[in-house]
Amino acid sequence: MRAISGLWRWRHNPLRRTTDLVEAWVALAALLLVLVAAPLAGSLIGGLAQDTLQESAREQRVSRHLVTATVVRKVEGSRLDVDPEASSGRDMRTRVVADWTAPDGSVHRAAVMANLDTPRPGDRFTIWTDRQGRTVARPLDPATASTHAVLAGFGGALLAAGLIEGGRRLVVWRMVRRRYARWDQAWDKAGPDWGRAGTGS
Structure with a gap:
């Protein structure tokens, strides 16, 4: 929600910088990815784990x-x-x-x-x-196998969400560092004239 409100806030703000808008768009994209990609990853991982574990349970029931x-x-x-x-x-x-x-x-x-x-x-x-x-x-119990598969699915979804959020934070961190570097350059240019009478006249 912060991403959407951030986009709305910066839409017509005269103090808006390009990086502010980019940061809001990155946050919105990350939010959408978390809402779509994380459940999809959890579902895929859980489904694969379910198939593998149930097959293993069947093999164990035959061989034990x-x-x-x-x-x-x-x-x-x-x-x-x-x-x-x-x-x-x-x-x-x-x-x-x-x-x-x-x-x-x-x-x-x-x-x-x-x-x-x-x-x-x-x-x-x-x-x-x-x-x-x-x-x-x-032998592995089918119900236990299903429980492990559900846990694997939740773990996969959380991992995907964590990776997306980590990517968003990395992008924002790099943008902030670039912004600070620009500010340092601007201060370096303005610095030698500070405190002098008649500067800029």
Whole structure:
């Protein structure tokens, strides 16, 4: 709005300099770019992120398998940890040594995190593995992928708006420096005659 009011204010002002008008036009152009280009950039980035993340989620659901593991023993000194990949962020996990059978039929034993508060030998729980039985993170949830895509879109829009505003500020800064340089030149020309009687007569 300042850009529009600036243009209107300088329209018929007798004190208007060319740089004042140019500065107002630059501000208006930046405002229009922020209103048009930033949402467009956010939409494009968000759409690309959505496609990529949903494809990744589909691939993970195909390549990762939920298998049942059996507790052999609790790892000494292990403590309860919050599962960082849980949707609620409050699922407690304990490190145990467990056995499981992979989707390809191979048998495995390793230390893993179990979603059991007080694990005892023989307790069963589920873990995510690849086809060969190596433990992997749970597959990306489609809703989580969409949330990340929306955040990426907002980030892209904010970045575009920031770049446009940064460009506007750079142009105005250069114009102001040029204006000051002209003033310095004008003062240098007028300076030697200052204070002399009869100057200009």
